[in-house]
Amino acid sequence: MIVRQVVNSVFKSCSYLMIQDGDTWMVDCGDMDRLLPLVEGRLRGVLLTHAHFDHIYGLNTLMALFPSVPVLTNEAGYEGLLSDKLNFSRYYGDPFVLDDPGNVRLVQDGEEVELFDGVTARAVYTPGHSPGCVTWIADDAVFTGDSYIPGVKTVANVPHSNKELAALSEAVIRDLARDLNIYPGHASEL
Ligand SMILES: [Zn+2]
Numbered sequence: 001m002i003v004r005q006v007v008n009s010v011f012k013s014c015s016y017l018m019i020q021d022g023d024t025w026m027v028d029c030g031d032m033d034r035l036l037p038l039v040e041g042r043l044r045g046v047l048l049t050h051a052h053f054d055h056i057y058g059l060n061t062l063m064a065l066f067p068s069v070p071v072l073t074n075e076a077g078y079e080g081l082l083s084d085k086l087n088f089s090r091y092y093g094d095p096f097v098l099d100d101p102g103n104v105r106l107v108q109d110g111e112e113v114e115l116f117d118g119v120t121a122r123a124v125y126t127p128g129h130s131p132g133c134v135t136w137i138a139d140d141a142v143f144t145g146d147s148y149i150p151g152v153k154t155v156a157n158v159p160h161s162n163k164e165l166a167a168l169s170e171a172v173i174r175d176l177a178r179d180l181n182i183y184p185g186h187a188s189e190l
Helices: 032-038 059-065 075-081 163-176
Strands: 002-007 014-020 023-027 043-047 071-073 104-106 112-116 119-125 134-138 141-145 181-184
Touching: 002 032, 002 181, 014 032, 014 112, 014 181, 023 112, 032 059, 043 059, 043 112, 071 075, 075 104, 119 163, 134 163, 141 163
Parallel strands: 023 043, 043 071, 071 104, 141 181
Antiparallel strands: 002 014, 014 023, 112 119, 119 134, 134 141
16 A cells, blocks of 8 residues: 655645555545645545545545545534634634535444555544544554654643643554554644
């Protein structure tokens, strides 16, 4: 499995593409004009680390291009997709609400999702930064979103965040990610 990183224009959030068997899975969705040229074969789905707007703002463009692509998140993430207040976009002058929630698929904590032949992604709930945070572990890759950015203090002072949970989740991720590659939700120079 190959992992490609795209650093987006909004807050240098990072989206990723996982490529294997000639097809692609996406992790978080920012600048579609940067992501689209890197998609190989069929876009099989999108995994969301959480529904803050800087990680989801490309989704309406994406779903217009790929109307049947599933978008995987948890219940709290789903709520964020549908509320420009919960996803913070209304405070940044560019309100975002998912146009068509019909393709959203809710995952449970610990659920395994088949990505490619022999490769699954495990959803690990890592609340704290936001209630909808999910860390995804696929092959030797760990997509942490904003739950753990090496060298950066986890943001837990925004609405609906929780410092204690954020610290617990960070400890869980550090433990799980030992010997694996961490792909965080922002470029480290942020
Ligand atoms: Zn965030």
